Structure formats: C-alpha cells, structure tokens
Amino acid sequence: MSALTKAKGFKKSKTGTYLSIGSTAFGAFGVIKQARKARFEHDTLRLIDAVVSAAAIATGVALLLRELKRIGDDDVLLG
Template sequence: MSKKPKSKASLYLSLGTTLFGTVSVARRLKDARREGDTLQLADAIVSAASIITGVALLARELRRLSEDGSDILGD
C-alpha cells in the first residue's frame, strides 16, 4: 500500500498539536491524581497512550523521510 508523504507544514502542525496535547494530558493527570478521581485518571491515561502512539507514528514518518533523502527540517 503506497501512502502519500506528509508535507512539511503538516508535519509541523502534527508536532505542535502533539506538544499541546502532552501539556494538556499532563495537567489532567495531575488534577485527577490530586482529586482522587479514578475515572478522570483513566481518561487521562488513555489520552496519554494516544499521544504516545502519535509520537511513534511521527517518528516513523521522520525516519522514512530521512531514508528517502528528503530534508524535512531544512528550509
């Protein structure tokens, strides 16, 4: 299955939203632990797992781009 490579703008946007999501989830984890709210804690953990998966996908995309000889960060 052939997949269209991501554009630089798309990759930057993905990195930015992942960073924002990481800060948000960290805050939710802290608040849930402080309040002792098990349901909010579970929700934050699932969100954290989603972010980890997203970072792994971005890392794979960066690796593929570097293997192809594309200079994703050079401009």
C-alpha cells in the same frame, strides 16, 4: 498546482511532520494537567482517561517519528 494539493503535500513534508509532532506534544500539557487534577480530586475515572490519552499521544508521536524517518530515508541529498 492548487492550494489543496499544496496543503496535502505539506502534511507529508518534513516541516509538516515536525509541526504535527509539536502540536501533538503540546496536547500532552493538557493531559498532564488533567492527570494532576484527577489525582488531587482522587477521581479514578478521569485518571484512567488521562492515562489512555497519554498513551494515544505517545503512539501518535511514535508514528510521526517513523514517518519522519521514512521521509529522511527517501531524501537523495542525505543518502
């Protein structure tokens, strides 16, 4: 099994999905910082950008959670 095949398999594993959720959630800290700065500076355009970015992060986490649930349903040891 090549390293590339292993890497692709890791992305679809439970561990890989948890890692993706963590890294996506970590991006939320940057968005929160951006939103606070925009509110402090009364910069509406940056605030809108922060809100859209937050929505993208929430959607990404929701998709990853759905994938995690699908992986859990396919696990024969759990069923």
